[in-house]
Amino acid sequence: MIRVTQPTAPPDPGAALSLRGIWKRFGDRIAVSGVDLDVPAGSLLGLVGPNGAGKTTTLSMATGLLRPDAGTVHVHGTDLWASPDAAKRRLGVLPDGLRLFDRLTGAQLLTYAGLLRGLDRPTVAARTEDLLAAMDLTADRDTLVVDYSAGMTKKIALAGAMIHAPHVLVLDEPFEAVDPVSAANIRDILRRYVDDGGTVVVSSHVMDLVQRTCSHVAVIAGGHVLDAGTVEQVRAGQSLEDRFVELVGGRRETGGLEWLRTSSDSG
Numbered sequence: 001m002i003r004v005t006q007p008t009a010p011p012d013p014g015a016a017l018s019l020r021g022i023w024k025r026f027g028d029r030i031a032v033s034g035v036d037l038d039v040p041a042g043s044l045l046g047l048v049g050p051n052g053a054g055k056t057t058t059l060s061m062a063t064g065l066l067r068p069d070a071g072t073v074h075v076h077g078t079d080l081w082a083s084p085d086a087a088k089r090r091l092g093v094l095p096d097g098l099r100l101f102d103r104l105t106g107a108q109l110l111t112y113a114g115l116l117r118g119l120d121r122p123t124v125a126a127r128t129e130d131l132l133a134a135m136d137l138t139a140d141r142d143t144l145v146v147d148y149s150a151g152m153t154k155k156i157a158l159a160g161a162m163i164h165a166p167h168v169l170v171l172d173e174p175f176e177a178v179d180p181v182s183a184a185n186i187r188d189i190l191r192r193y194v195d196d197g198g199t200v201v202v203s204s205h206v207m208d209l210v211q212r213t214c215s216h217v218a219v220i221a222g223g224h225v226l227d228a229g230t231v232e233q234v235r236a237g238q239s240l241e242d243r244f245v246e247l248v249g250g251r252r253e254t255g256g257l258e259w260l261r262t263s264s265d266s267g
C-alpha cells in the first residue's frame, strides 16, 4: 500500500521506489517541497497533478537526473544518490522532452541503448526486434527517428527504456501524442510487465486513463503529495477526475473572455 508517510519515517526497503523528504528549489521558486512517497513493488502508479505541480521535477529526482536539495530516494532499498550505478541498473526512464539521437534509425537507436546498458550483441539484436514488434514499429525499423511522428518517437523512447529489462519503469507522460490503438498496446505491455513483477510509475494528465490503467495513484499539487493510495482509495467512490478537482481545486468561471465571442461582432 502507498502511504503518505511522516517525514521522519525511514525509507521502506520493500518498496520499489521510496522517496523521503525530497525538496527542489529553482531560484526563489520551490518546485517540490518535502515529498514522501512509497511506490509498492508490483504496482502501476499514476502520478497526477495540475501543470507546474512538480511531477517532472519529482520524477527527475527519483531517477537520478536531478539532484534533490534535500531528501533521499531508494530503489528497491538501494540509495540512488549514494550508489547511483547500482540503483540506475534497476531503472528504466522515459524523461520528459527527451532528446534522442534522432539521426539513428529506430533499430539503431535501440541497439545503441542496449549496448550502452552493457548487454551482449545477440541479446540486443533479439530484444530490439521484440520491442520493435511490440511497439508496432517493425515496418519503420530502418527509418530515421528524426522522421518519426511524435507518437512513434514516444514509442521508440519507451522501447529504449525497457531494453535492459529494468525492475522499475518511470515514464513521464508516456501516452502523450500516442494514438488510441498504440496507447492500448502500450497499456497491455505495461500491464504484462507489472504481472511479471515489474513496477511502473507514469505521470499523466488524463484521469480517465489513469483510472482505467493504474492500480495506484498519487495526487501532487504545489510540490506536495495531497493524497496517495490505491485508485479505489483515492477516488473514494467518485470518478478520479472529480476527486482530482476536489483535491486540487482551481475550477473557475470562464468569464472575462467576452471579446472571444466573435459572433457578437457580426456587423
Ligand SMILES: Nc1ncnc2c1ncn2[C@@H]1O[C@H](COP(=O)(O)OP(=O)(O)OP(=O)(O)O)[C@@H](O)[C@H]1O
Pocket (backbone or CB within 6 Å): 026, 029, 030, 031, 049, 050, 051, 052, 053, 054, 055, 056, 057, 058
Ligand atoms: N529548470 C527549471 N528552472 C526553473 N524553474 C523550474 C525548472 N523546472 C521546473 N521549474 C518550475 O518548477 C515547478 C514544477 O515544474 P514541473 O515541470 O515539475 O511541473 P509538472 O507537474 O511536471 O508540470 P506539467 O504538468 O505542466 O508538465 C514549476 O513552477 C516550474 O516553473
